[in-house]
Amino acid sequence: MPPKIGLAAAPTRIKRRVINRDRLEADIAEVAVRIFAECGYEGTSIAAIAEAAGLSKQNLMYYYPTKQALYERVLDDVLDDWLARMDSLAHEEQDPHNVLRAYIQAKVRFSREHPWASRVYAMEVIGGAKLYGEQIHDRVVPLLRKDIDVFEKWIAAGRIAPVNATHLIFMIWAMTQSYADFSAQMALVLGRKQLTRKDYDDGEETIVRMVMAAISLQAWPHHHAQTE
Amino acid sequence: MPPKIGLAAAPTRIKRRVINRDRLEADIAEVAVRIFAECGYEGTSIAAIAEAAGLSKQNLMYYYPTKQALYERVLDDVLDDWLARMDSLAHEEQDPHNVLRAYIQAKVRFSREHPWASRVYAMEVIGGAKLYGEQIHDRVVPLLRKDIDVFEKWIAAGRIAPVNATHLIFMIWAMTQSYADFSAQMALVLGRKQLTRKDYDDGEETIVRMVMAAISLQAWPHHHAQTE
């Protein structure tokens, strides 16, 4: 830490160490997300994570001094991964149908490629977001609100049918996430050990159709009177 | 315990005890479902349940010898409550739109009235159904398959559009359940402490519209060629 000696190599060595530390911490978090998803927060022991990551329990605690710190890092990574792909609705000037299709595709793809990330997040929310509620409030809620705004601009411009934008977004999230969160039950119904690529594609198509039908202007010719 | 004395009152007293025991066990399970939902299986201690139920930890273990036994009882009760309301699709001869609307209403209502039941079940499934997978396979899957059959009969009869019946059911479950499982996040977005009755009603209406639009024959004028 103290740069007392005037070696030119010193800074780079320090830097490399920092990089290695970052890598190792990231690797640990990547291993942990799966175990947290399968066992829940309290059901997960640091010993189990350490073993899966190939280091000792005490060594892991050198990098993450508490279990909660590791858990929060895991959720941070989940949100980073997730939100980076979820700016799709930002292109509000484009055709709503195309934007929405891309959005749904991105979310289903995330469910397929990062099922554990989705599940850890889901369990946290279902349990009442006691450990991570503030972060959700600061990072997820503004994004959802922005999406809702886009919907409402589309509605105001007459580009899509007058749906309830808030709940439509809720439903898009619920549907796309379910392909990660409830895949165990879906696989049971489908009689498979796990979902196949085609299952995700079928699901995606079903979601796209439902949303497209819901926002279709043709379907609501006499609908400004409300209440149907 | 030994019925040595020939009193006529003995049998009835035993019976009453059994009834009381049943009541008490049911009451314990009812208290437990909430704590399991908030803390997860491992995060829940029997001491916490016992305290909430107003008896000692050891006394609780007289009725439920293990934590897992209590957990399974809780999930049994959840399924009993749940499946009893979910036979709505059985009336396949009636108008699909009315049957589906009733089905969705029943499920949203369950989410509103029994949010903890839904959440305990969701957490179990998300974690991979390691403790309760067999019961889900035996009790839930057949019901879902039956619902899918009804859909496919409707499609074959040309009464609804040729949708993917399996995934449509998945989506109906995902959407309706989300009003219990993700209500914490929804409340955050809506800026409330918890969802109001109107929020559930808005959600229900949104789901109904999406499903109605998806199965509408008008929306798929040239769609009978489809592979279904």
Add this chain to the structure above:
DNA sequence: GTCTATACCTAGATAGAC
């Protein structure tokens, strides 16, 4: 059926040598 007491274990976390 209900209580007190306790066995037994695992978990998270800390201390200190190297």
Add this chain to the structure above:
DNA sequence: GTCTATCTAGGTATAGAC
């Protein structure tokens, strides 16, 4: 940074008196 050893709390579960 990594190891051995250890502390401590809290959890499930059991034994036995009443």
